[in-house]
Amino acid sequence: MDWQTLATRLFGAAHGVTRDGHLLRGSVEFDGRPLTVIGTTDHAPIGVQLALAQARVVLDTMAQHPGRALLLLIDTQGQQLRRRDELLGINRAMAHLGMCIDLARRRGHRVLGLVYDQALSGGFITSGLIADACDALPEAEIRVMRLPAMARVTKLPEALLAQLSESNPVFAPGVGNYVAMGGVRQLWRGDLADALREALAHAPTEDRRAQDGAARGGRRMAASVAQQVLDAP
Template structure:
């Protein structure tokens, strides 16, 4: 779905959002109240510049409009794979972006993320997965690492990973698998404005992804291990 079509479905034709390069920013009126929107378009790779522009927008929101809800629109192919960005410290820029989103949540901003097209790798981790809750459209494409790359990192044969991905969501890309693992709170289909309204009312403020993964049988070990660590502390 094109970002402007999505914005119109959520906020109406006079949504007030603008795209400058790969970045969407603006303030939309939702149910009579202002809502900040920050997002990316066109499968944007998140490099140092784009990460810092998003972080600046979050910092400005906290400084100028305390408590205003924030909607993160996610469409990214992941971190920018350029030596230039590596030399500039892309890891620190993306960590700064993630920290800004986390700080907004801690300061009382309701932060909802929506994957409306593509969400890959670090670009997704530093934005969508830092929200109070992350949702997705049914046609979205979500993955953190392709199986060939996973095979190189884990030293497990790609054929073995392919077999595991048939029965274990942890090894498989796709929006349904991320719902099963608890990374995606739920899917938005049909009336998107109604889905956003419900998310603002019901999205958890505490991280429940491990518990959801256990409940949905997509990530069975995380919650018990977390509880064992807490019990031993």
């Protein structure tokens, strides 16, 4: 789904979300309350400039509209793979974006992520995965690493990883697998405005991804191992 159709289905034809290059932003009215929208489009590569632009919107919302909810619309191919961005410190720019989102949550802003098209790699980690809850459209594409790259990193044969991906969501791309692992809370179907309304009202403010992954069978050990660490003397 393109961002214009999504914004219209969520907020009506006069939604107020605008595009500046790969950046989406706007102040909208939803159920009579203001909401800040931040996002990316066209499978945006997240470089230094785009990460800092998104962070600026988050900081301005905290300064000018304390407590206002934020909706992150996610469509990214991951971090910008360019020497210029590496030299400028893309890791620090993306960390800055993530810390701004985390600070907004700590200051009482409701922060929701919605993967409406594609979410890959670090561009997803520093946005939707830091929100109070990250949801997705059923047709979205989500993955952190392709199997060939995973094979190079883990030194395991790609054929073995492909076999493991058939039964273990940790090794497999796809929005359904991220729901099973708890990284995506739920899929938005039907009336998208109703789905946003439900998310604003009921999405958890604490991190429940490990518990959700255990309950759904996608990550069976993460929650129990984390609890053992917490309980250790």
